[in-house]
Amino acid sequence: MKLPLLCTAMALCLISCKEQTKILNSGTDTVATTDTTTPKPLDSIQMRDAWIKYATPGEQHKMLSDEAGTWDVEMTFFTEDGKEQKGTAVADIQMVLGGRYQQSTYKGTMDNMLFEGISTVAFNNTTGEFTSTWADNLSTGLMVLTGPYDEINKTITFKGTMADPYDGKKITVRQVYTFVNENSRKMELFDTKNGKERKSLEMVMTRV
Numbered sequence: 001m002k003l004p005l006l007c008t009a010m011a012l013c014l015i016s017c018k019e020q021t022k023i024l025n026s027g028t029d030t031v032a033t034t035d036t037t038t039p040k041p042l043d044s045i046q047m048r049d050a051w052i053k054y055a056t057p058g059e060q061h062k063m064l065s066d067e068a069g070t071w072d073v074e075m076t077f078f079t080e081d082g083k084e085q086k087g088t089a090v091a092d093i094q095m096v097l098g099g100r101y102q103q104s105t106y107k108g109t110m111d112n113m114l115f116e117g118i119s120t121v122a123f124n125n126t127t128g129e130f131t132s133t134w135a136d137n138l139s140t141g142l143m144v145l146t147g148p149y150d151e152i153n154k155t156i157t158f159k160g161t162m163a164d165p166y167d168g169k170k171i172t173v174r175q176v177y178t179f180v181n182e183n184s185r186k187m188e189l190f191d192t193k194n195g196k197e198r199k200s201l202e203m204v205m206t207r208v
Helices: 002-016 044-055 059-065
Strands: 021-026 029-034 069-078 084-096 101-110 113-124 129-136 143-147 155-163 170-181 184-193 196-207
Touching: 059 084, 059 113, 069 101, 084 113, 129 155, 143 170
Parallel strands: none
Antiparallel strands: 021 029, 069 084, 069 196, 084 101, 101 113, 113 129, 129 143, 143 155, 155 170, 170 184, 184 196
16 A cells, blocks of 8 residues: 555655744844754654545545536526526536545536536545635636534535625635535525625535
């Protein structure tokens, strides 16, 4: 098995690069000194085990893999003036990189325009959080959100920011992804401007 050897090598590399340079200010003079603190002995077995745990798909990855397949998507965009724009798409979901990441492609129409999107979802074994990325042909910005899974409500609540295309300022974004049942999902996207949150997008997904 090559993974333990790879993890040990990475750990050794990290430790060997740990020497740091500190800058001490004395009056108007700047003196560069080297940190001579003796590093703690490396436990290569513990480091190897930590990397193996980090790299091994678990229960949350199985939850993502259960969504593999084709889904019909009903989309509703909510404009700031209260209007709704409807659209439809088909989502193709699959697991990649040995079942460690979920990758989805969306193709459809929105307000008589071609709509395409790409989503990647990961569960980080170390942080215990999900990370979601989103890109589509209606923007040039990659949206990155992170959040925990709520076992009681069967939801992942992602949070992050995006740039407002009108003035370039950052907008707080909240995404609620609900595991409705085995064959149904719902995604709701909210953004906050001037301290007020509003719903901007909803996707209802049905397994084909």
